[in-house]
Amino acid sequence: MGTSVSRLQRKPSSLLPVQEKECDIDRSTLTTSSQHSDPPTSLENSNYWLPKTYEEQDRLMGQHFAIKELFGGNVLQNAARVLPLDEGVMVLDEMATDYPNCEVYGIDIYPTYPQTIRPPNSVFMLADAIDGLPFADNSFDLVQVRLMVAAFKVEDWPRVIADCVRILKPGGVLQMIEPDYRDSGGGACQLLVRTLIQVCEQRGQNPRIGSCLETLMRRAGLLILDRMARELDHAHGGKLVAEWTYDWRSIAATSRPLFEQTIGLSGDKYTAFLKDIEPSMKQYHFKSFGYAVTGRKPMVL
Numbered sequence: 006m007g008t009s010v011s012r013l014q015r016k017p018s019s020l021l022p023v024q025e026k027e028c029d030i031d032r033s034t035l036t037t038s039s040q041h042s043d044p045p046t047s048l049e050n051s052n053y054w055l056p057k058t059y060e061e062q063d064r065l066m067g068q069h070f071a072i073k074e075l076f077g078g079n080v081l082q083n084a085a086r087v088l089p090l091d092e093g094v095m096v097l098d099e100m101a102t103d104y105p106n107c108e109v110y111g112i113d114i115y116p117t118y119p120q121t122i123r124p125p126n127s128v129f130m131l132a133d134a135i136d137g138l139p140f141a142d143n144s145f146d147l148v149q150v151r152l153m154v155a156a157f158k159v160e161d162w163p164r165v166i167a168d169c170v171r172i173l174k175p176g177g178v179l180q181m182i183e184p185d186y187r188d189s190g191g192g193a194c195q196l197l198v199r200t201l202i203q204v205c206e207q208r209g210q211n212p213r214i215g216s217c218l219e220t221l222m223r224r225a226g227l228l229i230l231d232r233m234a235r236e237l238d239h240a241h242g243g244k245l246v247a248e249w250t251y252d253w254r255s256i257a258a259t260s261r262p263l264f265e266q267t268i269g270l271s272g273d274k275y276t277a278f279l280k281d282i283e284p285s286m287k288q289y290h291f292k293s294f295g296y297a298v299t300g301r302k303p304m305v306l
């Protein structure tokens with residue numbers, strides 16, 4: 006990890022996983038007062054609410070590199086140790102360039118992946134993970150599920166994880182990386198994270214899913230290899246903080262139509278809110294939280 010990662014502060018007390026019951030299908034822990042009981046969705050039959058614009062694709066690309074830096078690579082350390090990634094294994098993810106000897110599959114409900122210019126060792130398939138992964142049992146050495154907080158409902162997570170375990174070979178690894186959206190800071194940055202929490206909860210999603218990953222993976226029978234909890238204080242300087250501050254501001258910009266409606270701010274007021282995000286993060290010591298966990302499928306389940 007680079008020097009900027011050392012700015013991350015490990016504070017075990019605030020990074021302890023949430024109470025186990027918060028990871029269950031207990032809607033009472035998720036329901037908050039909401040201004041809009043019938044929120045719009047971005048795709049018919051899909052719960053996914055982040056936009057599919059070029060700006061959002063750019064944000065996700067930047068976020069990909071910020072995640073890599075935050076967790077020290079594309080595959081967490083202990084998982085990389087048990088998988089012969091350089092020799093080539095079967096991967097369900099988007100790591101084709103990092104591991105040219107691997108056969109890499111990726112799925113999405115949108116046809117976002119380029120059909121012509123793409124690494125030759127990658128295959129993209131249109132599929133909805135909630136309907137069941139379109140792969141045979143015991144197919145993959147590594148499966149990654151990442152940044153699906155805005156896609157899966159609380160009750161989808163155990164089903165999707167069980168399906169990942171099904172398609173993993175015995176001894177294969179599931180890697181999961183998700184944020185933990187928690188109330189933090191003050192002013193514009195606090196309004197932003199509260200809006201994200203509200204939008205997730207309105208859709209039956211768990212904004213704190215990052216802190217539930219380990220519990221859910223253990224319950225699915227996986228043997229935990231890596232667990233990394235990261236807390237980033239946006240009042241600190243450095244490249245990593247700058248990347249994540251940019252990501253927060255970008256999500257507010259790319260999700261503007263939905264957030265304007267949720268917050269009840271529009272036009273110049275929303276533009277002023279966007280401008281205030283970065284200074285308020287510094288002023289109020291806004292904190293971002295993220296979790297990365299890997300778990301191995303036992304040789305005999």
Ligand SMILES: C[S@@+](CC[C@H](N)C(=O)[O-])C[C@H]1O[C@@H](n2cnc3c(N)ncnc32)[C@H](O)[C@@H]1O
Pocket residue numbers: 051053055065069112113114115117132133134135150151152153156157
């Ligand atoms: C925030 S992006 C993360 C993309 C990628 N996993 C990453 O880590 O960069 C979430 C992606 O999941 C896709 N998605 C949403 N719901 C899905 C579902 N039910 N099954 C498969 N993909 C889904 C979205 O279209 C979007 O491209």
